[in-house]
Amino acid sequence: MVIKEEVLHSVGAIIRHYQPGEIIFNEGDVPKYYYQIITGQAKLNNYSDDGKEIIQTLLEEGQSIGESLLFIDKVYPVNAVAITKCSVQRLPKTVFLDLIKLYPQISLDMNKTLSQKLYFKLIMAQNLSSQNPTAKLKVLMDYLKSFQENQSPYSFMIPLTRQQMASLTGLCAETAIRTIKIMEREKIVKIIDRKILY
């Protein structure tokens, strides 16, 4: 969790509920709020000029949504969309910036949060220029697994749909599905009940 729920509540954050597929903010909007997920999953996405969805980030409980835009003077370069039903705390930008100035520990936590998000972006950006779909999917899986304690083969269940894996790596869904089957044959992954174990 980036900021404690009680702290956000005490300075006036309100709770908003979103249905699956509902927009939290749109690309091009002026950032006005700090958002933090209490329950549910959301994604940051945009679309390439040929209409392909690009998932920039997947977010879950305790994570903040698009907070980096509160520190710079720019409009949102991405949409934020609820994947599941979501409850989200929302705090006006000015209150958030005061809060972070008042409590240096929150600023330090934010250093870490932003760094983790940047780390993910660095890995994904390196992945883009790769032409090999197996290599692309492996980079994504390695990243996700790197946070697990158990590093033994097939111990980690990939928590993404095939479509999400495709949108994160810039592949077509069909290519992702075909490539995962190839990876199964090459014993890179195991598939049990459609779940991918890596």
Next chain:
Amino acid sequence: MKTVSCMNIEPELLYSYGAENKLYRHNEMIYREGDHAAYYYQVVKGKVKLNSYNEEGKEFIHNIVGEKQSFGDAMIFVENFYVMNAVCIADAELIRLSKSNFLNLLKNNPDVSLEMNACLSQRLYFKAIMLQNMSSQNPVIRLEGLLNYLKSYHDGDCGQCFPVELTRQQIANLTGLRVETVIRTLKKMEKQGKLTIKDRKILY
């Protein structure tokens, strides 16, 4: 497009936490992909490139940083390995501060921590845009994505004054385009007035 040069922490402040100056030779490695982040680095003089190699040995230059800029600092906060090498491309002088002392400095200087947030946010912003542009089939959009990202590290606000220090081949590696396509697209962008080419140097 206004950007800030970051991080640029006052050298005196860094020294008061035990930072030291280190000299590096042209082509010397500062850290390697796979190393753990042990130091905060800020350039005093010279230039540093951040690169990696793919399985076929092709070089990917992700960025070139110069004076008064830091590099690799996100990895101080992330418990993970460097994903790129840092290599000097000219004789360079760097200030380096150990990770634990750097974290102490941040704790005792909340304004530096706040500035760090702005710096990381700016990098995230341009990476997000680059990721979107790079998914395009249109080579102009791909190149613009890369050039805007590189320029965001450049201090100052100017039209077509940012020298792109990558060769056409290096640009091709980064964008996944063929080198012929890069050359043709750059010429097209010059005609459209999006950049200037002087003695083969690209000014964006």
